[in-house]
Amino acid sequence: MATDIQTMREKICELGRLLFDRKLTDAFGGNISARVGEHILITPRYAGAQFNWQLKPEQIIVATADGKKLEGSDEMSRESKAHFRLYEDFPQGNGIVHGHARNILAFCAAGVPIPPILEANFPMGEIGFCEFAPAITDELAESVVKALHKKESALADLAACVMAPWHGIFALAKTVDDAYNAVELIDNAAYIILMSSGLSSLSTHASNWAERTAILKEEIAKYGKSTE
Numbered sequence: 150m151a152t153d154i155q156t157m158r159e160k161i162c163e164l165g166r167l168l169f170d171r172k173l174t175d176a177f178g179g180n181i182s183a184r185v186g187e188h189i190l191i192t193p194r195y196a197g198a199q200f201n202w203q204l205k206p207e208q209i210i211v212a213t214a215d216g217k218k219l220e221g222s223d224e225m226s227r228e229s230k231a232h233f234r235l236y237e238d239f240p241q242g243n244g245i246v247h248g249h250a251r252n253i254l255a256f257c258a259a260g261v262p263i264p265p266i267l268e269a270n271f272p273m274g275e276i277g278f279c280e281f282a283p284a285i286t287d288e289l290a291e292s293v294v295k296a297l298h299k300k301e302s303a304l305a306d307l308a309a310c311v312m313a314p315w316h317g318i319f320a321l322a323k324t325v326d327d328a329y330n331a332v333e334l335i336d337n338a339a340y341i342i343l344m345s346s347g348l349s350s351l352s353t354h355a356s357n358w359a360e361r362t363a364i365l366k367e368e369i370a371k372y373g374k375s376t377e
Contacts, residue, residue, distance in 0.1 A: 154185050154188060158207075160325065164329050165196060165202045168332075169202035175251075176198050177197060177249060178228070179246075180245075181329075182226075182245045182325070183244045183325040188212065189212045190209050190210065191232055193223030194224040195223075196208075196226070207222050208221060208222050209221060210225045215233070216233050228247055228284070235290075235293065239304065241305075242322065243324055243325070245325070246328040246329050248317055248320075250339070251336070252340040253335060253336050257316060257318075260278070279295065279296035279297075279314075280295070286372070293311060308331035309321045318332060
């Protein structure tokens with residue numbers, strides 16, 4: 150088991166570098182996790198902001214299934230709540246990637262679903278949205294879990310994925326490699342749509358950024374958070 154955990158820590162570091170280098174997340178956020186036996190391995194807090202996703206295996210947190218930290222030189226990712234809730238509800242899921250992918254973020258901001266325009270994307274279906282909740286909250290974790298329960302057939306085929314409004318994408322898969330691949334496939338589709346037709350032909354909201362921003366402020370205010 151110790152060998153399996155060490156191998157997965159190295160794998161997560163490798164995927165983190167790929168995620169950042171290929172602009173599938175940014176320095177502000179994103180996280181990766183994997184299940185190894187009874188343990189959950191997850192990237193540390195500020196993996197991008199402080200380390201530019203150049204992580205070392207010993208920085209990857211090893212935790213129990215209920216979130217108790219066992220090993221790791223840094224604090225756990227702030228979005229870990231969503232990861233642990235997903236593993237709790239989906240025993241067939243063994244890998245999660247949450248990214249702020251550059252092309253996907255355009256759709257997150259505009260509130261436009263991403264259709265499966267490529268053959269490789271069809272197993273995942275249309276990538277829609279969970280209900281809005283602020284980042285790093287219990288409410289967001291529950292919202293993501295609820296949305297992905299509607300995508301269990303996609304999880305059986307490749308990965309269950311959902312966008313969080315104004316935030317990013319969550320991908321749950323049977324392996325962490327499949328979760329990474331799903332994010333890249335969806336970002337490719339987003340890029341093709343943006344380059345070929347632009348968002349303005351897909352949604353009346355896309356050109357009205359002021360309206361979308363006002364909606365975001367209203368949603369955040371529901372949770373008692375300042376929008377000024």
